[in-house]
Amino acid sequence: MATRKTAKKPNVSAEELLGYYRDMLLIRRFEEKAGQLYGMGLIGGFCHLYIGQEAVVVGLEAATKEGDKRITSYRDHGHMLACGMDPNGVMAELTGREGGYSKGKGGSMHMFSKEKHFYGGHGIVGAQVPLGAGLAFSDKYKGNDNVSFAYFGDGAANQGQVYETFNMAALWDLPVIFVIENNQYAMGTAQKRSTSTPDLYTRGEAFGIKGQTVDGMDVLAVKEASEKAVAHCRAGKGPYILEVKTYRYRGHSMSDPAKYRTREEVQKMRSERDPIEHIREMLLTGKHASEDELKAIDKEIKGIVIDSAEFAKASPEPALEELWTDIYAEAN
Amino acid sequence: MATEILMPALSPTMEEGTLAKWLVKEGDTIESGMIIAEIETDKATMEFEAVDEGTMGAILVAEGTEGVKVNAPIAVLLEEGEDASAAVASAPAPATEAPAEAPAAAPKSAPAAPIAPQANLTPDWPEGTEMKTQTVREALRDAMAEEMRSDENVFLMGEEVAEYQGAYKVSQGLLDEFGSKRIIDTPITEHGFAGVATGSAFGGLRPIVEFMTFNFAMQAIDQIINSAAKTLYMSGGQMGAPMVFRGANGAAARVGAQHSQDYAAWYAQIPGLKVAMPYSASDAKGLLKSAIRDPNPVIFLENEILYGRQFEVPVMDDFTVPFGKARIWREGTDVTIVSFGIGMQYALEAADKLAEDGISAEVIDLRTLRPIDYDTVLASVMKTNRCVTVEEGYPVGSIGNHISATIMQKAFDYLDAPVINCAGKDVPMPYAANLEKLALVTTDEVIEAVKQVTYR
Numbered sequence: 001m002a003t004r005k006t007a008k009k010p011n012v013s014a015e016e017l018l019g020y021y022r023d024m025l026l027i028r029r030f031e032e033k034a035g036q037l038y039g040m041g042l043i044g045g046f047c048h049l050y051i052g053q054e055a056v057v058v059g060l061e062a063a064t065k066e067g068d069k070r071i072t073s074y075r076d077h078g079h080m081l082a083c084g085m086d087p088n089g090v091m092a093e094l095t096g097r098e099g100g101y102s103k104g105k106g107g108s109m110h111m112f113s114k115e116k117h118f119y120g121g122h123g124i125v126g127a128q129v130p131l132g133a134g135l136a137f138s139d140k141y142k143g144n145d146n147v148s149f150a151y152f153g154d155g156a157a158n159q160g161q162v163y164e165t166f167n168m169a170a171l172w173d174l175p176v177i178f179v180i181e182n183n184q185y186a187m188g189t190a191q192k193r194s195t196s197t198p199d200l201y202t203r204g205e206a207f208g209i210k211g212q213t214v215d216g217m218d219v220l221a222v223k224e225a226s227e228k229a230v231a232h233c234r235a236g237k238g239p240y241i242l243e244v245k246t247y248r249y250r251g252h253s254m255s256d257p258a259k260y261r262t263r264e265e266v267q268k269m270r271s272e273r274d275p276i277e278h279i280r281e282m283l284l285t286g287k288h289a290s291e292d293e294l295k296a297i298d299k300e301i302k303g304i305v306i307d308s309a310e311f312a313k314a315s316p317e318p319a320l321e322e323l324w325t326d327i328y329a330e331a332n
Numbered sequence: 333m334a335t336e337i338l339m340p341a342l343s344p345t346m347e348e349g350t351l352a353k354w355l356v357k358e359g360d361t362i363e364s365g366m367i368i369a370e371i372e373t374d375k376a377t378m379e380f381e382a383v384d385e386g387t388m389g390a391i392l393v394a395e396g397t398e399g400v401k402v403n404a405p406i407a408v409l410l411e412e413g414e415d416a417s418a419a420v421a422s423a424p425a426p427a428t429e430a431p432a433e434a435p436a437a438a439p440k441s442a443p444a445a446p447i448a449p450q451a452n453l454t455p456d457w458p459e460g461t462e463m464k465t466q467t468v469r470e471a472l473r474d475a476m477a478e479e480m481r482s483d484e485n486v487f488l489m490g491e492e493v494a495e496y497q498g499a500y501k502v503s504q505g506l507l508d509e510f511g512s513k514r515i516i517d518t519p520i521t522e523h524g525f526a527g528v529a530t531g532s533a534f535g536g537l538r539p540i541v542e543f544m545t546f547n548f549a550m551q552a553i554d555q556i557i558n559s560a561a562k563t564l565y566m567s568g569g570q571m572g573a574p575m576v577f578r579g580a581n582g583a584a585a586r587v588g589a590q591h592s593q594d595y596a597a598w599y600a601q602i603p604g605l606k607v608a609m610p611y612s613a614s615d616a617k618g619l620l621k622s623a624i625r626d627p628n629p630v631i632f633l634e635n636e637i638l639y640g641r642q643f644e645v646p647v648m649d650d651f652t653v654p655f656g657k658a659r660i661w662r663e664g665t666d667v668t669i670v671s672f673g674i675g676m677q678y679a680l681e682a683a684d685k686l687a688e689d690g691i692s693a694e695v696i697d698l699r700t701l702r703p704i705d706y707d708t709v710l711a712s713v714m715k716t717n718r719c720v721t722v723e724e725g726y727p728v729g730s731i732g733n734h735i736s737a738t739i740m741q742k743a744f745d746y747l748d749a750p751v752i753n754c755a756g757k758d759v760p761m762p763y764a765a766n767l768e769k770l771a772l773v774t775t776d777e778v779i780e781a782v783k784q785v786t787y788r
Contacts, residue, residue: 032365039342106566106568110566114571119571120563130524133531134527135534138534142536171519254343327564329572329627
């Protein structure tokens, strides 16, 4: 990955910078707490943490408006927090409780919010890509200017249905942004061992889809790229591909011993490229915020996360009758 | 306050593990995210990160200890100014934070009904309604056209549905009436367009997806089951996929193994889906209209051989057939023949021939396989005391197997003979004309089965 360029004067206000810092920190602390609750046996099954990738979703969301839709894979906690879903509801879903977004019936990988236009949380690698194009199809059919974000990883980028979708999205000019979160490892397989050509943003060329790559450890760079892609889609010019180069600090899931990469590689990323530290530094050196102000934000976030964990522990398990509900919708 | 560090669960199934190695010692400063220990499970060695910052106060479990239970305290982390001995002394006994065990018995899906099952004999249309002769193909097209006229969110997508007018001409004329925005030709890409259609249903539209045949829907079955059928449940009722997947199902003629398969039992197994498999034109029309209006994903299994078959269809402004209501085609007293889809052809032919031999067969068309109208079947079996099922699909795990099991559980005392399932043979469909004929279920086999259960 390229080293970070000397930050040109960012065209953002102190308030926006603080907002990104806060949103990324919330994801980081939330995920750390989720990891802790998993270790305590309060969260079961699979649990895929977003730590290290925070700038991707926070940068992308910075260019959205009400009505825009998003859909992603099973590494979805960050996306939910970034689009404004309630940390309590997300954490309680992780613990499988009544207060969770899916009443405890979905879990870490299957959460949704109609209100926030978050369409999951999908456990089958790549399946969210045609679904995301379908969301865009529905907006185009209705004639509005909403945009859909279909997030997937470098691993999913090798699924056949992704290319079936690229073809249809380009053929029908669907307003969908394909966000490839390239964290360089598909579970334990490094990208160079799974992928014949390294530049995933060029994978749409055969279908006439424009793409670009962006540094996913720099929230401002991601935001700028997102704005460009959104403008393209809103103008009715069809789909767009953003390959966002990022890095996950933790294992693929909680049960990943991560023997496919060195501790030094992870440590180097954490100490040199951390997206939150980057913004923190920018806030301090630009005198947009004082140490004390940042400390106050840290404290506020810590409180939100502790509250979410408390809520998720206190919320009761779903009523046994819930086993038999939500299988079929009733006709209106 | 001192924080206990607990033995982590590193996989969904881990109950205990070995504390292989401490990477820190007492008195060390601990930062959040720092790797403090290595834990060994039966599958792998994992690094264990600190969550909180502080000072390592006491290591409670020495490295090399085997069989350390998940959630057991393994160390104590101190905040600034705290004393280690105090922390160990004040460390609370490990609390069980796992949720309380669920009571063993979950609610039953179907409470035992003391009431005897009653066949639903309400006619599908009022007596005296004007009728017209129509093919199944025309009835299906009329159903789609009528529903598209009344709901602009309904659209049809599939291979060759628009300009070609349908590979089997089911969508003939629809492009002219509704235009290319709503009658959409897709590339040959079943997995992809099934996913796009499902996503559009999440987004508020009501897609009808035509698979040229259901054989090709196997490419799309992940989207049908994992995305369309399960999302309502996984989202706690927030969103689902109101849509129809329809197309030709089952054997056509002389098209070999990959193009000849009945998927009735496959889809009927999936909670979250509804499944219809009509035989007649009136059922094709009435059920398809109900399917398009249904707020759930519906699998609508048609049959190439039946497309051109003519039936009487009621002339009504808005004729629908409800799901979960079987149709008794022929009343009888000696045996119940249960079938659906093209199987009805063999069932009805057999009943005609059996009548010549003095055997009175009651013939029931299930029409929908999810839900299934158990009551009509049970009421009939309680009357005739014998049952034969007929379907074209494979015999293992068939709809007939399920019907038999239900009858055994709910009407065992009424049975005078074991239920016989007539099904397709347990072989891939051969191409040769003589072998293909052998592989399919036949009228003669149905007659033979009836004679067996009636001991004739």
